[in-house]
Amino acid sequence: MIKEWRRHRAAQRVKPGDGRALKRFRWWQLPFRALFHLRLTSDDGRHTVYAVDIRHWQNHSSDNLKVHLYRDGRQHAVSKLPAAFPVPGGTVEVRMSTFGIKRCHYVTDRGPEHQLAPDPHSAEGRRARLERERPALSHAIGLLSLCVLVAALAILIPQIAEQLTKSEGIARHTGTFTSPIGLSTGGNIALGLATAAASTERAWRLRYSWLLDGGA
Numbered sequence: 001m002i003k004e005w006r007r008h009r010a011a012q013r014v015k016p017g018d019g020r021a022l023k024r025f026r027w028w029q030l031p032f033r034a035l036f037h038l039r040l041t042s043d044d045g046r047h048t049v050y051a052v053d054i055r056h057w058q059n060h061s062s063d064n065l066k067v068h069l070y071r072d073g074r075q076h077a078v079s080k081l082p083a084a085f086p087v088p089g090g091t092v093e094v095r096m097s098t099f100g101i102k103r104c105h106y107v108t109d110r111g112p113e114h115q116l117a118p119d120p121h122s123a124e125g126r127r128a129r130l131e132r133e134r135p136a137l138s139h140a141i142g143l144l145s146l147c148v149l150v151a152a153l154a155i156l157i158p159q160i161a162e163q164l165t166k167s168e169g170i171a172r173h174t175g176t177f178t179s180p181i182g183l184s185t186g187g188n189i190a191l192g193l194a195t196a197a198a199s200t201e202r203a204w205r206l207r208y209s210w211l212l213d214g215g216a
Contacts, residue, residue, distance in 0.1 A: 030122070051073075146212075159181070
């Protein structure tokens, strides 16, 4: 029920596109742009190629967070995020996190869903190629990202508890708590950079956890 309501709300945000041509991905757009593709085949055998174009710098610097849907190379629709574009046989759903894309899936009317294919020149596409060509290295990098986020969470929770119990109102009932881990300013900066890098790497794989990545 909630999912259907969210999809209905998202569908209402979709506006017609202006027909402009899709620009190809440039290497210098790696930190700022994500591009995904979906190829659908109709009952009569005709192929239609959809592309989802997301500009990170626009999404983090503007109040109008938008994603563009192209059909056969022409802008077909535009929507604020989170987006749900109706396409033949289902819906293309797009959501972003602070560090990148957390969802870009084709959800069929029958229920099954499939992640769209990232453009091979994008950061997501390059990360997917690493996973195909060097699965052991890819797994190690993914595991390292997970460990960094878990460690950051383990350090953050005691620090939050310490700050909370400094309040007289709370300390009166729970007592004070001193975090066993104390980081210097430089240590906290390094930890912040490490967690940002880990969450970004996970976003390239469209991995997201509200506890780990949301807290980062």
